[in-house]
Amino acid sequence: MSELFVLIPGRTSKQGCGISEGKFTDAYQSETTILQICPKDMQRLGLNEGDRVRLSSETGQVEVAVTAAKGDELPPGVLFIAYGDLSSRLMGGDTHGSGMPTSKGLDVALEKIA
Amino acid sequence: MPSSRFKISGGTLYDPVHGIDGQVRDLWIQDGKIVAAPTDPQVRADKTLDAAGMVVMPGGIDMHCHIAGPKVNVARKMRPEEKRLAPKVLRTATTHGGTMGSVPSTFATGYKYAGMGYTTAFDAAIPPLAARHVHEEFDDTPCIDKGFYVLVGNNHYIMRAIQEQEPERLKAFLGWLLSSAKGYAPKMVNPGGVEVWKQRQGGNVSNLDSVVEHFNVTPRQIIRSVAQAAEELKLPHRVHIHANNLGLPGNWTTTLETMQALEGHGGHLTHIQFHSYGGGAGDEDTFNSKAVQLAEYVNSHPNITIDVGQVMFGHTTSMTGDGPLGYYLSNIYKSKWFSSDTEMEAGCGIAPIEYKNKSLIHSLQWAIGLEWYLLVEDPWRVVMSTDHPNGGSFLAYPQIVRLLMDRTWRNDVLKTVSPLVRKRSALANLDREYSLYEICIITRSGPARILGLKNKGHLGPGADADITIYTPHDNKETMFELPRYVIKSGEVIVELGEVRDPVRGKTLHVAPDYDHGVEADIAQWFEKYYSIRFRNYPVTEDYMRQHETIACGG
Amino acid sequence: MSTATKNQAATDGSLKIVQDATCTFCGCVCDDIDLSVKDNHIVEAKRACVLGKSWFFNHYVDQRPSCLISGRPASIEEGIERAAKILAGAKYPIIYGLSDTTCEAQRIAVGIGDWIGGNVDTTTSVCHGPSGMAFQGVGEVTCSLGEIANRGDLIIFWGSNPAESHPRHFTKYSLMPKGMFLPNGRKDRTCVLVDVRKTKSAKAADIFLQIKPRKDFEALWILRALAQNLSLDPAEVEDETGVPLSAWQDLMGRMKQAKFGVLLFGMGLTMTRGKHLNSEALLALVRDMNAYTRFVAKPMRGHGNVTGADNVVSWQTGYPFGVNMSRGYPRFNPGEYTTADTLARREADAAMIIASDPMSNFSQAARERLLAIPYISLDPKETPTTRGATVAFTTATYGINTAGTVYRMDDVPIPLRPAFDSPHPSDFEILSGIERRVKALKAAVRL
Structure with missing residues (x-):
């Protein structure tokens, strides 16, 4: 059973530091592979901290662990992940003549991995 | 091993500094300089270029153009549409590809100036905070020597020093600023007006006695104080002035007052065509030329020099340090508009424009430029410019030469522009024709003298061996647009427009003596208001791979 | 050139200080960092932010x-x-x-x-390639960062999260500085954040407008319409953007009343559907605002x-x-x-x-x-x-x-001031x- 969300990949402090520390460090790897979701959505979908979910976009599919977004950082229906390998896998190659693939505001289907 | 001797033999020389008006002479070159002919007749040249039947002049000098730095580069980025249709600059084994249009890429700029026989050019409006950028672009602008003027007419430190009546501090600051930027001369753009533009919507000063809020100074005070400081620093080019109210009907009185405000100090009024308009503000129907009235003042005041800022018909890009002017133009043309304010220092406005010969205003602008060339009696005090690219491209110079040398053609062109021009300007009544000797003055010897460049603009011993050799032609545009040879620092770099050896060219700058005691005060002020550190502001010499410090004094 | 001819850096345990070094991690390019260098390691980076410290401390000689x-x-x-x-x-x-x-x-x-x-x-x-394309379409009214520090009394961040991407932007350039025309610094400024997420930057803002994802273009055009006093349907505006019309009207009122407004925008615009059209809407809005007051725009460049x-x-x-x-x-x-x-x-x-x-x-x-x-x-x-x-x-x-x-x-x-070879x-x-x-x-x- 999957549900549609809008995914916003973006910069975070830890992801920025991770670029300097090295992309193969645990800190960078964990920062860029954790998906933030608003607590209400988590509750509704029966997701717990650290549960793994599958995200599918038009072009790709990745599996990530979820965490509750702090406070009211995210509204319902919107997901956040730090830029990195995984977020880019969900992005298409087409740039619609702009040079820029649509990299934020991606339509994704979220599915809990049993 | 003695350095090699290069002889240009049998050319017809034009060298107004030495009163040579079309005489056949040999020129000897050694180590990039012109040298006296060897006294020993046995001495032979290692290389000889036969210039028999050709016209030999010093390399051209553009003393007012916009070719490098933040404003120019923004204009390059902003106008992809005109580059698609413009002629291409193709890569060769030794030269880079490039783009043209009204704002050519750096390499193309160097190649095209040299291809036209110009070997020196000065960018006219640089915020010193961006000086490092200009030096970087200069390093990628081959074939020509270059320098730039430093924007000071809206500088906060200068306005504060005027307000606090501290002329010595102003003078020391000016010396420090020019040295830090490795610039050539102080430039005032709409003095005071740009600061007002930064302070409020549509802001500007309206006349020489408008008060600039917060600083409580007037344009008149700024002009007089900077001119005085420049004179005391004995700068080779004292002050370069873009007066207030550029482009506005009726602005000629401001221009006249600006010249008067110099109070006898040396000063150069740039692109004066744009400042010579009669008529009522906001009333285009009364727009007319006041070149005659202003030229009368210039003719009787030897402390004043001018360049014209000739308008040529066609598409171009307006770019200026005059922020409010950019706003004004973009509203007129409904075009895209760039504006940028630089902290403590300056403004900037850019907009695409088109001059149409069917437009009365544009036709008058074209005519007023020509009037200026023809009305100033002393050719040593009027310099050819289009204010590239504001009035048109520097590539229009050969066409201007023809307009000045060929009265018949000039009158033919006059017939194609708005007929009201005959009534509102004196152009139709001016039958003066320039000689080659006079053209040589307004394109090389004059600007060299006005800039204080002792080694340029002439062909005597000690001069930089920057030389242009033309094949004579009845059509002077044809003659001047495609020189047979162009020699830079003693090397033949161009043949018939083809760049063979793109030498680097050097940067010309000044290093005036000033009271270094001022630096502590500048540093304190700087750290309070600037967004970069004082230590990181001055441009170090390693940004100039080849350079020459032009001495102050005189 | 070969590695053998390069100078080996000092490893004698002495402490070297580099004043006013420049951090090149993000687009802020802070040039006021004092570095302490010991044995080819930067051990202190005064005034650097969290990203800057990570940049300076983690670049040592790689084997x-x-x-x-x-x-x-x-x-x-x-x-x-x-x-x-x-x-x-x-x-x-x-x-x-x-x-x-x-x-x-x-x-x-x-x-x-x-x-x-x-x-x-x-x-x-x-x-910000799309912003570069937008600029080619409409131009840009902008300024150097020191102008914002000295004059900017209304600071709007749109689709940008400087708290995490440009941590010193607030303190050095846009919010905190006591400027020539803003003697009280932060107190003299109003800060607005427009974003789809309530990011860490929201804490620094006086007003936060949370818009629906992928509605930046619509929101910017609503502001362009309000600048011209056009009347809009409140229900439609709120439904489209997720923000009530009254909030947009309030923002436009502030924009017109500001002496020197600043709109700093991030990749929330350029990376989202619409891309250069989003940036173009923003640059056009800022241009429009110059008919009422002074207003500038600036993309928050990353690297x-x-x-x-x-x-x-x-x-x-x-x-x-x-x-x-x-x-x-x-x-x-x-x-x-x-x-x-x-x-x-x-x-x-x-x-x-x-x-x-x-x-x-x-x-x-x-x-x-x-x-x-x-x-x-x-x-x-x-x-x-x-x-x-x-x-x-x-x-x-x-x-x-x-x-x-x-x-x-x-x-x-x-200019850059290197710390060690x-x-x-x-x-x-x-x-x-x-x-x-x-x-x-x-x-x-x-x-």
Whole structure:
């Protein structure tokens, strides 16, 4: 059973530091592979901290662990992940003549991995 | 091993500094300089270029153009549409590809100036905070020597020093600023007006006695104080002035007052065509030329020099340090508009424009430029410019030469522009024709003298061996647009427009003596208001791979 | 040039202080960092933010070889030779990256692109490239950051999260400084944040407007309409943007009343559907506002010298990014000559990647193509891109090991004050070597 969300990949402090520390460090790897979701959505979908979910976009599919977004950082229906390998896998190659693939505001289907 | 001797033999020389008006002479070159002919007749040249039947002049000098730095580069980025249709600059084994249009890429700029026989050019409006950028672009602008003027007419430190009546501090600051930027001369753009533009919507000063809020100074005070400081620093080019109210009907009185405000100090009024308009503000129907009235003042005041800022018909890009002017133009043309304010220092406005010969205003602008060339009696005090690219491209110079040398053609062109021009300007009544000797003055010897460049603009011993050799032609545009040879620092770099050896060219700058005691005060002020550190502001010499410090004094 | 001839840095335990060093991590390019250096490590970076500290502390002398060919250590000369042959022999070579190196190196890289008749594109194309296109459409009213510090009394951040991406922007340039016309600093300013997420930057703002995802364009045009006093349907506005009309009206009131308004915008606009049209709406709005007061816009540029890359590519070619030189002169077409496209469409047949990591940041299709063609990488750090490179150069870190010039996000050029020597060559040295060789190889072909 999957549900549609809008995914916003973006910069975070830890992801920025991770670029300097090295992309193969645990800190960078964990920062860029954790998906933030608003607590209400988590509750509704029966997701717990650290549960793994599958995200599918038009072009790709990745599996990530979820965490509750702090406070009211995210509204319902919107997901956040730090830029990195995984977020880019969900992005298409087409740039619609702009040079820029649509990299934020991606339509994704979220599915809990049993 | 003695350095090699290069002889240009049998050319017809034009060298107004030495009163040579079309005489056949040999020129000897050694180590990039012109040298006296060897006294020993046995001495032979290692290389000889036969210039028999050709016209030999010093390399051209553009003393007012916009070719490098933040404003120019923004204009390059902003106008992809005109580059698609413009002629291409193709890569060769030794030269880079490039783009043209009204704002050519750096390499193309160097190649095209040299291809036209110009070997020196000065960018006219640089915020010193961006000086490092200009030096970087200069390093990628081959074939020509270059320098730039430093924007000071809206500088906060200068306005504060005027307000606090501290002329010595102003003078020391000016010396420090020019040295830090490795610039050539102080430039005032709409003095005071740009600061007002930064302070409020549509802001500007309206006349020489408008008060600039917060600083409580007037344009008149700024002009007089900077001119005085420049004179005391004995700068080779004292002050370069873009007066207030550029482009506005009726602005000629401001221009006249600006010249008067110099109070006898040396000063150069740039692109004066744009400042010579009669008529009522906001009333285009009364727009007319006041070149005659202003030229009368210039003719009787030897402390004043001018360049014209000739308008040529066609598409171009307006770019200026005059922020409010950019706003004004973009509203007129409904075009895209760039504006940028630089902290403590300056403004900037850019907009695409088109001059149409069917437009009365544009036709008058074209005519007023020509009037200026023809009305100033002393050719040593009027310099050819289009204010590239504001009035048109520097590539229009050969066409201007023809307009000045060929009265018949000039009158033919006059017939194609708005007929009201005959009534509102004196152009139709001016039958003066320039000689080659006079053209040589307004394109090389004059600007060299006005800039204080002792080694340029002439062909005597000690001069930089920057030389242009033309094949004579009845059509002077044809003659001047495609020189047979162009020699830079003693090397033949161009043949018939083809760049063979793109030498680097050097940067010309000044290093005036000033009271270094001022630096502590500048540093304190700087750290309070600037967004970069004082230590990181001055441009170090390693940004100039080849350079020459032009001495102050005189 | 070889590693053997490079100076080995001091390892005698002495402490060296570098004053007013420049941090090149983000577009703020803070030039007021005091570094303490001991045994080729930066042990203190005064005034640096969390990103800056991480930048300075984690760039030490990397023990990896300066050059790897197909994963095996090789001499720098061999690497340069191989790199030059790959580039000179390709039909459609591309050069990409450039935003994290000096202008001096960028200038050589663009030159190589010309000699080989290839593409030159920078990370701008996947950053504020769309804003560059918008600028070509409507222009831009902008200023240097010191103007914001001295005059800006209304500061709006839109689709930008400086608290995490440009941590010192608030304190150094936009919110906290006591400026010439704002003697009380933060108290004299109002800060507004517009975003789809209530990011960490929201704490710094007086007003937060949370808009629906992918509705930036609509929201900006609502403001353009309100600027002209057009009447809008409240229900439609709220339904479309997620924000009530009254809130937009309040914002427009503040914008008109401000003496010097500032709109700083991030990749929330450029990376979202609409892209350059989003940026264009914003630039047009700011232009409109100048009929009522002074107002400026500024993209929040990301990488340390991405603004330098825009400048260098522009002055050498006339175009800011996405440039093709295969016909012997520069041509520009985003979507055609931009790297995300030339790779994803499998057009490029060789590449040189300078200081960037497309193997992490590009689409799957683009990554697959890059791995399938010979390519050269230059990077101080090991990344997925350097791991897959045919020729991988480990280079000295700009600003930490090498001098040079960097342009801040507002186009202000700033010099670098390196802290210690690296045993690795600089990007400039490697690129200069490659340029000499490709020129010679191309000349030989011509003969």
